Structure formats: C-alpha cells, structure tokens
Amino acid sequence: INPDSASFLRVYYAGHVYRQCRHYDQAIEMYEQAPSTRSWKQEYQAQAYLEKGDYTNAIRLGKLAALAQGGDPIIVNAKYDALEYAFKEGGARRYWERELEFELSRNDERHLMRMAVTYARLNRSDEALSYLTRAIKETPGEFGLKINTNPSFDSLRTDRRFAAFLNELWRKK
Incomplete structure (x- = not known):
C-alpha cells in the first residue's frame, strides 16, 4: 500500500x-x-x-x-x-419536501434508505418505517450502515414501532 x-x-x-x-x-x-x-x-x-x-x-x-x-x-x-x-423560501421542511420530489423518480441501491431518511425528516413515520422494512430486505448493506447512526431517524427513535423494529432486527442475529 x-x-x-x-x-x-x-x-x-x-x-x-x-x-x-x-x-x-x-x-x-x-x-x-x-x-x-x-x-x-x-x-x-x-x-x-x-x-x-x-x-x-x-x-x-x-x-x-x-x-x-x-x-x-x-x-x-x-x-x-x-x-x-x-x-x-421554506427552511428545512421545504428542502425535504423538494428532496422527496426528486427522490421519487430514482431507483438505485441507496434509494430505499434515502426515501426512509426523507420521510423521517418530514415526520412521516408510517412511510419511513415502510421504506425501512423494504430496505432491510432489499438493500441490507445500506440499511446496516445507516439505521443506528443517521440523525435523520431521530424523529423515529421514540416511536414504539421503530423500537420494536430494531428489537426484532437484533433478535434475529
């Protein structure tokens, strides 16, 4: 090297x-x-x-x-x-709304986690959790890199469904 x-x-x-x-x-x-x-x-x-x-x-x-x-x-x-x-014009919320508009048309390996991040930033827990559920199955590498450290998921950390999701994830190991 x-x-x-x-x-x-x-x-x-x-x-x-x-x-x-x-x-x-x-x-x-x-x-x-x-x-x-x-x-x-x-x-x-x-x-x-x-x-x-x-x-x-x-x-x-x-x-x-x-x-x-x-x-x-x-x-x-x-x-x-x-x-x-x-x-x-609209601060962070409008930024994420606009980011969502762009992300909807994409479909690469990081797409599912970016969708989860964006929905979490918009405090749309149901959609964020739906994309996380898909990401763990379809792109586990991207999921594993981001689930515990990405601050975008802070809005979900107090959601009992997110806690159950993480508990189930780690129970399988």
Whole structure:
C-alpha cells in the first residue's frame, strides 16, 4: 500500500467515525484533508453539513460532488438550484419536501434508505418505517450502515414501532 492510499483510508474512515459520533466539524476537517482527486470528498462533506443542519453548505458541496461524479450539468444545476430555493423560501421542511420530489423518480441501491431518511425528516413515520422494512430486505448493506447512526431517524427513535423494529432486527442475529 502506498502512502497516498494509507493516507486516503485514514481520512476516509476517520471522517466516517466522526460523522457517526455526530462530530460533524471534525468529520468535515478530515474529509477536507483528502486529495481533491477523490470524487467522494465533496459528497461526504455535503452529507456531514446536511447532518449538521448547515443546508447552505450541504447544497453547495452536493452540487459540486454531483458535477465531479459526471452528472449532467443541466440536471444537476436544476436540482440543486431548486433545493437551494426551497430551503431559502421554506427552511428545512421545504428542502425535504423538494428532496422527496426528486427522490421519487430514482431507483438505485441507496434509494430505499434515502426515501426512509426523507420521510423521517418530514415526520412521516408510517412511510419511513415502510421504506425501512423494504430496505432491510432489499438493500441490507445500506440499511446496516445507516439505521443506528443517521440523525435523520431521530424523529423515529421514540416511536414504539421503530423500537420494536430494531428489537426484532437484533433478535434475529
């Protein structure tokens, strides 16, 4: 392993650990140390800013990440401009409503968890739990990475159905 690879792994994993512990500023600092050639750098910074509640920086870096990963500039700019406008006009709730509109048309491996996250952010527990139920069956890797650490699910943590869901999940192991 060359030093650049080791350095990359250190930054990558340290950033994730900080994010999972909700130390967002430290996570952002770790991701900032990654070489600018890493396409995930801005994506993970954007996620950390979003989890921190800094929508302005999350939108800015999310747009840069999508463009760096080869997204169509017209589509990427339209999406992130719409999210920025939604946030400026209606705050976090309107941002998530608009995010839901975009997510409904997607269908990749992370789709089910993003739907659960979005519905949880909108305090729509029934829909969030429905998508979590699908995610555990259809995309268990994505589910396992996010269920216990993603702050989007904080709105569900006091819901007895969510607690029962987690209890059942861990009972099966």
